[in-house]
Amino acid sequence: MKNIIDRIIFVSGWVSIAIIVAITFFLFYNWIPLFKTASPIEFFFGTLWYPTAIPPFYGILPLLDATVWISFLTILITFPSAFVLAIFITHVAPKRLRYFLKIFLEIFSSVPSVILGLIGLSIVAPYFQSVLNMDTGQNILNAALMLSLITIPMPTSMMEDFISAFSPEQKEGAQALGANEFETLTKVIIPGLKGPFASIAMLSLGRIFGETMIVLMVAGNAAIFPTNIFQPARVLSSTIAAEMGETPVDTPHFYALFGIGAVLFVMTFLINIIGEVIRIRYERQMMKG
């Protein structure tokens, strides 16, 4: 490592770690001062989030609760949809359509989430309210639907890769025993996909968890404990987005928002690590077996 260019390359290689460390540091650095005003217990277990009230409340429990609701509802819609779509693309759709569908989904996956927010707000919400007679169209269900739409392409393409990577010999083996294509799918391919599916679910969850704009625009933004999916809610990520713009630097409210950022960061970090570890372990198994 004597050469200057080697050194530049080396430093660039380590930049991502440096950034992760820096993100961690600055989130915590701007969060810790909150504890002069509100204890960690109040922050994590407080049931009221009224950061601008007098006196203010900095409890993130309702936000956390709503995040869990929306994330799980979303994954509940996304995962089976992606699965069905992946099978449709690999097994049912005519070959020529396959390539087109893949590109179509790929383009859709890069549609900015703010556009789904626009659709949810201008089309879905009024429909919920006037046609389906909900109290408000800006609610958990609307957010989960829009979130699912934008998330679906990622797990679909991952599942598709795994399904089509299934070795033709294994498939032919089953077919030689007289199984038709659907039986091969359910008896041979799907059982072999438990590992990757767990990892795909985690990675999608990480995505959903951190998505901000859709929920900010269509979930109705009420920091309450939701009791059903037709109620409005406010999640961790969208709280930061909604409030940071009007919060003066170095105030308890500012610190609390960084605290939410830290919680969000740590949770997605863990979810992604678990997803990665499952994937790596599965790939190792594949290589051995």
Next chain:
Amino acid sequence: MSFKKRMLKQRIAFLSLSIVSIGILFAIGSIFALILVNGLGVLNWNFLISITSFDFKGVTHGGIGPAIAGTFMVTGLGLVFAVPVGILAGIYLSEYRSKGKIFNVLRMMVANLAGVPSVVHGLFGLAVFAVLFKFGLSILSSALTLSILALPIIIMTTENAMRDVPNDLREASYSLGAKKWQSALLVVFPVAASKIMTGVILASARIAGETAPILFTGATLYLAHYPTAINQQFMALPYMIYGLMTTSINISASTNFAYGIALVLITLIALMNIAIVIFRSKTRKNS
């Protein structure tokens, strides 16, 4: 079970799969259609270049010129930071790797950086670029924040593209006395370049559409002129959609305007994606 029954079962299963799939694809397709239909109504040359204005009823007039310019500026400047570092980091991971866990940790950190929620990037940009470095709320702060989002995408595509280059080219250059960096930059990189290009375009498409990271690092809802310097606040297409839909006092009048912006944004991003498809088919032909 008889053969007939089993075939029937397969047919029913595949049929219901198809119905669900077509439903999902229809929903996705209708998003494109809605934006096209609603957006085309407001789209004209004037809309693309004029300055935005609001009247006293909260109705938006004029066009989105400054927002288009702002989006191009932050995206472009973000790439200026992210592309060199990202490509060099990808080169490091593919060409300088050796045995040992440390490279796997590095690689995992890149994947994790890709998974950091964009609003967290926004917080980081606010704390570091705007406050600590005193760049304030500006194009520069936002561009730096976005460059961190682009970084892992560029690193990962570069690493994969470089790894796909056959080893005998490396051996040829080493055998002529090339140093590692010479072999990486002069021999392997040019071969991998068009694949790396797809990663760069992908990253641009991604950061051009982001809202959360610029929300409190420099984007603003209204600017009476085109941006002229990187220390100014700026308007951006995605942020304008959000702003019009949530803070306008006359939502219904703003909605059409927002659809016009969405159409412009989606067209931009679709063009980038088409460029990726073309690049990819090119590299496939060459190899």
Next chain:
Amino acid sequence: MDVDLKIENLSVYFGQKQILDSISFEIPARSITAIIGPSGCGKSTFVRTINRMNDRFDDFSHKGSIIFDGKDVLSNDYPVEELRKKIGMVFQKPNPFPKSIYENVVFGLKIHGVKDRKILDETVKSSLESASLYDQVKDRLSMNAYKLSGGQQQRLCIARALAIKPEILLLDEPTSAIDPLATKQIEEVLEQISKEITILIVTHNIQQAARIADYIAFFYMGKLVEFSKAEKILNAPNEKLTDDYLTGMYG
């Protein structure tokens, strides 16, 4: 006889596995030495150890030394880029860069800091001439090297190696991937350049060794069985193993 490379007690390992076992012999200068032996006996490993191409592998290790110009090229103080400038290499599969013919030939010069356009032009001409490729490509030097035929690509690789004026040229089965006619041309090229450059060529083809080699080294399971003048090895080998191999016992 001038000695160019002195191999002393060379043993090579990949991890725990020993690939070469105490090889010792002296490679004569400005002549062609062929290395023959059954597949997997360590021929490639041997030539790749000489210009330290094996350094890239984490589990590579060695004992013994290779003396060139009075210095051990395997020692860590010997600058590997300098070594490769003096000891060039041509591989089994032609591996030109996906660049123009011209850029391929001047690559070595450029990375070693030569910028003078005149020197570059002259070297391209002389190297391509030495590789008897010049007449065929002189009008299309800016054409991509991938458009050349396999035999032409291999001669381009020889020209590329010659451009930096090596003292030794290592060739690892350079003709095994190309047709007989192109093989003949390359053999002629090697005989020509061996007047000035020491050539060490790995070959599977005993006829080829008979046609061009001045000396032959026979390797078997990581050991040097016999090294001697070509006629001696081919007509009256000392060892029974050599004789068995030459008479086709191992196919």
